[in-house]
Amino acid sequence: MPLYRSHILVCTGTTCVLKGCTAVQSALIAEIKRRGLENEVKVVETGCLGISEKGPVMIVYPEGVTYCQLKVSDIPEIVEEHLLKGRTVSRLVYTGPVTGEVKPAHPGRQKEQRIVLKNIGIIDPTSIEEYIAYGGYEVLGKALTQMTPEQVVAEVKTSQLRGRGGAAFPTGIKWELTAQAKGDNKSVICNADEGEPGNFKDRLILEGDPHCVVEAMIIAGYAVGAKTGYLYIRGEYHQSVAHTEKAIADAKAMGLLGKDIFGSGFDYDIKVFKGAGAYVCGEETALIESLEGRRGESMVKPPFPPTQGLWGQPTVINNVETLANIPHIILNGGEWYAGIGTEKSKGTKIFSPCGDVFYPGVYEVPFGITMREVIYELAGGTKSGKPFKAVLVGGPSGACVGAESMDKTFAYEDLAPGAGALIVMDEDKCIVDTVNNCLKFFVHESCGQCIPCREGTKRMYEMTKSWTEGQGEEADLALMQALTSNLALTSRCGLGQVAGTAFATSYKLFPDEYLSHVVGAECPTGKCTMTNGGGKNNG
Amino acid sequence: MSAHQCGCEGQVKQAQADEAEKYVKLAQIIDEYKGQRGVLIQALHKAQGVFGWLPEEVQIKVADGLDIPLAEVHGVATFYSFFHIIPRGEHTIRVCLGTACYVRGGKQVLEQFEKELKTKVRGTTEDRTFSLEINRCVGACGLAPVVTVGADIYRRVKLDKVPEIIAKYTGGK
Ligand SMILES: Cc1cc2nc3c(=O)[nH]c(=O)nc-3n(C[C@H](O)[C@H](O)[C@H](O)COP(=O)(O)O)c2cc1C
Ligand code: SF4
Ligand code: FES
Ligand code: FES
Numbered sequence: 156m157p158l159y160r161s162h163i164l165v166c167t168g169t170t171c172v173l174k175g176c177t178a179v180q181s182a183l184i185a186e187i188k189r190r191g192l193e194n195e196v197k198v199v200e201t202g203c204l205g206i207s208e209k210g211p212v213m214i215v216y217p218e219g220v221t222y223c224q225l226k227v228s229d230i231p232e233i234v235e236e237h238l239l240k241g242r243t244v245s246r247l248v249y250t251g252p253v254t255g256e257v258k259p260a261h262p263g264r265q266k267e268q269r270i271v272l273k274n275i276g277i278i279d280p281t282s283i284e285e286y287i288a289y290g291g292y293e294v295l296g297k298a299l300t301q302m303t304p305e306q307v308v309a310e311v312k313t314s315q316l317r318g319r320g321g322a323a324f325p326t327g328i329k330w331e332l333t334a335q336a337k338g339d340n341k342s343v344i345c346n347a348d349e350g351e352p353g354n355f356k357d358r359l360i361l362e363g364d365p366h367c368v369v370e371a372m373i374i375a376g377y378a379v380g381a382k383t384g385y386l387y388i389r390g391e392y393h394q395s396v397a398h399t400e401k402a403i404a405d406a407k408a409m410g411l412l413g414k415d416i417f418g419s420g421f422d423y424d425i426k427v428f429k430g431a432g433a434y435v436c437g438e439e440t441a442l443i444e445s446l447e448g449r450r451g452e453s454m455v456k457p458p459f460p461p462t463q464g465l466w467g468q469p470t471v472i473n474n475v476e477t478l479a480n481i482p483h484i485i486l487n488g489g490e491w492y493a494g495i496g497t498e499k500s501k502g503t504k505i506f507s508p509c510g511d512v513f514y515p516g517v518y519e520v521p522f523g524i525t526m527r528e529v530i531y532e533l534a535g536g537t538k539s540g541k542p543f544k545a546v547l548v549g550g551p552s553g554a555c556v557g558a559e560s561m562d563k564t565f566a567y568e569d570l571a572p573g574a575g576a577l578i579v580m581d582e583d584k585c586i587v588d589t590v591n592n593c594l595k596f597f598v599h600e601s602c603g604q605c606i607p608c609r610e611g612t613k614r615m616y617e618m619t620k621s622w623t624e625g626q627g628e629e630a631d632l633a634l635m636q637a638l639t640s641n642l643a644l645t646s647r648c649g650l651g652q653v654a655g656t657a658f659a660t661s662y663k664l665f666p667d668e669y670l671s672h673v674v675g676a677e678c679p680t681g682k683c684t685m686t687n688g689g690g691k692n693n694g
Numbered sequence: 695m696s697a698h699q700c701g702c703e704g705q706v707k708q709a710q711a712d713e714a715e716k717y718v719k720l721a722q723i724i725d726e727y728k729g730q731r732g733v734l735i736q737a738l739h740k741a742q743g744v745f746g747w748l749p750e751e752v753q754i755k756v757a758d759g760l761d762i763p764l765a766e767v768h769g770v771a772t773f774y775s776f777f778h779i780i781p782r783g784e785h786t787i788r789v790c791l792g793t794a795c796y797v798r799g800g801k802q803v804l805e806q807f808e809k810e811l812k813t814k815v816r817g818t819t820e821d822r823t824f825s826l827e828i829n830r831c832v833g834a835c836g837l838a839p840v841v842t843v844g845a846d847i848y849r850r851v852k853l854d855k856v857p858e859i860i861a862k863y864t865g866g867k
Contacts, residue, residue: 172847174849349833350830350831351831352792352793352794352795352796352830352831352835353792353793353794353831353835354831354833354835355833355834355835355836358833389833390739390776391829391832391833392833393845428735428736429735429736429739430735430774431735431738431739431774431775431776431777432774432775432776432777433773433774433775434830445735446732447731447732448731448732448733448734448735448762448770449734449766449769449770450769450770450773450774451773451774466731507835507836509794509835509836509838510793510794510797510798510835510838511797511798515835515836515837515838516836517836547793550793551793576794576835578793578794578797578835580797584797589793589796589797592791592793592796592797592801593793595791596792596793596830599830600830602773
């Protein structure tokens with residue numbers, strides 16, 4: 156085997172592909188060959204490095220220099236200068252916030268604490284050898300050979316890890332319930348249906364470090380006594396599917412999946428299931444319906460999946476990020492994990508600021524960080540430089556939060572982060588128009604089983620639409636509030652229950668903006684075109 | 695004077711052969727999943743991969759082959775936005791209107807496509823080259839607004855980029 160002096164990680168994440176990294180990569184490989192460097196320099200593919208903004212991107216190790224916005228025509232220069240002469244091509248070096256080991260030129264990045272994202276952009280996600288070289292699957296060996304399932308569950312309980320899919324249920328308790336439930340064919344499901352606008356952290360994990368999730372799923376299976384794991388990935392995530400399928404196949408080939416893993420007598424397999432475009436399938440009972448091959452319609456709870464889930468058997472269902480914490484917890488101990496974060500919120504959380512921010516991306520930070528730090532220091536503030544107006548925390552299903560909450564901390568006991576999306580709006584954005592867009596999402600995604608959600612989201616959408624057209628009536632506002640609480644109380648699943656949240660929370664913050672649309676037929680930002688000519692009051 | 699040869703006959707034959715081949719592939723897909731539970735959605739994914747959409751005939755074959763009531767197959771095919779039960783244009787353009795894209799101008803981009811293609815959203819152009827759809831977030835929100843055409847993704851799409859994107863798939867037609 157040749158001993159390479161340099162490794163070049165080329166990002167082949169979804170967005171870099173769109174930006175043409177494939178051509179850059181082929182050019183690089185060809186140029187390396189042409190210069191006879193193929194036994195010295197190895198080119199590997201990696202998942203999203205978190206700076207897609209500047210794609211195509213590549214990192215040259217051991218120096219750890221990141222080149223960005225690459226064109227095919229830049230390649231000969233990089234090979235000549237950097238690889239042959241050892242001189243960095245400074246005009247192409249990325250100086251913004253960077254992930255991985257690269258020195259952060261952007262001070263905000265220093266606020267990051269990478270546990271879950273530790274390997275992202277550092278290892279080749281398609282190479283099991285590299286994952287192992289970075290300590291991968293060691294923890295699995297430890298869990299399977301030195302710990303009882305009860306001890307694994309106890310460690311997770313000690314860590315006080317809570318679900319990262321939005322509902323924040325204590326993971327250790329969920330596992331314990333499943334372990335104690337009776338059933339001879341239990342399952343573990345990894346929920347990678349990430350479908351809410353503004354969220355893209357799970358994609359980054361699956362593209363960049365699929366083995367971490369596979370390892371976690373095996374540990375979860377061992378802890379609760381499951382036979383099979385299912386990875387439910389949304390259909391749009393082509394590369395996540397490809398990388399996890401390869402990871403599973405490689406793990407199988409090494410005997411890390413299948414029969415008698417590590418000679419422990421534990422048998423376990425993982426299957427990948429591709430979703431077909433339905434946001435509601437992220438809801439756990441709808442996801443199970445979908446896995447069973449049916450329409451993804453939410454079921455009444457209880458029973459909860461830990462007692463009665465897939466095929467009526469006890470089932471653990473966890474978010475990708477939740478699971479990706481597990482190997483680190485088993486490796487370093489629950490106590491260690493519980494030492495990070497705040498009183499009631501342990502560990503780190505991944506945020507994905509987007510919308511009107513300067514550096515949209517994925518950032519992992521300890522709980523207890525303020526919203527100001529995330530939005531201004533990590534994400535660089537508003538892109539336009541104009542004043543910040545509001546942010547949807549968690550996405551359309553989350554609360555709309557304004558500048559007055561800037562110094563609140565992200566923690567379950569303060570500002571709950573949802574799944575981590577932060578859709579930022581600057582002062583040019585119209586709140587009513589944005590909330591109308593959120594409602595459109597729910598109308599489209601409602602599974603239609605229960606009337607409050609199916610009809611309620613529609614009515615709420617129509618009403619807000621009429622406001623953006625200057626056709627509202629004052630009584631509408633009371634009706635909207637009634638609908639919001641009606642849906643919260645009577646919808647079967649979370650989708651309907653929170654459909655009115657963005658409206659209700661933003662109405663509290665910006666009552667005048669609503670009133671001016673509804674009563675005055677005027678949009679203060681000028682974003683909405685009032686079909687009746689606008690300005691009811693002055694005209 | 696020799697008779698005018700239009701070549702239609704050959705084309706028809708070719709089309710029939712293509713169609714037959716698709717059904718052979720469908721039979722293989724059904725065989726692969728037969729007798730297993732919970733496989734309907736994966737089978738439909740593959741079937742649509744072959745046909746581009748899910749004609750009634752295909753739904754019937756899947757229902758029979760997997761021993762699932764046709765009503766259920768149809769129910770699943772119509773529930774998930776990935777599956778299509780009407781023929782599609784050769785390329786599907788999807789403009790993301792998820793909230794992150796929306797605040798970055800996704801709606802204006804959609805309107806531009808509607809204008810350029812002379813079709814409304816969820817419509818197909820007369821020549822069946824394009825179907826226009828919306829997306830509700832593809833997980834690339836950092837690059838909003840996002841447009842996808844098949845597997846190709848365009849980020850930060852500005853209004854003046856719209857004709858350029860369309861032209862890529864029409865070969866300058
Ligand atoms: C409408 C709806 C959509 C959801 N989508 C997701 C999703 O995409 N990913 C996810 O992990 N959880 C999602 N959830 C939450 C799941 O129901 C479930 O709580 C979660 O997967 C449990 O894992 P955790 O405890 O690790 O967070 C959704 C919930 C609702 C109501
Ligand atoms: S609340 Fe909406 S999405 Fe949930 S079960 Fe009812 S109709 Fe379906
Ligand atoms: S896809 Fe390349 S950096 Fe994100
Ligand atoms: S909102 Fe458009 S990609 Fe997420």
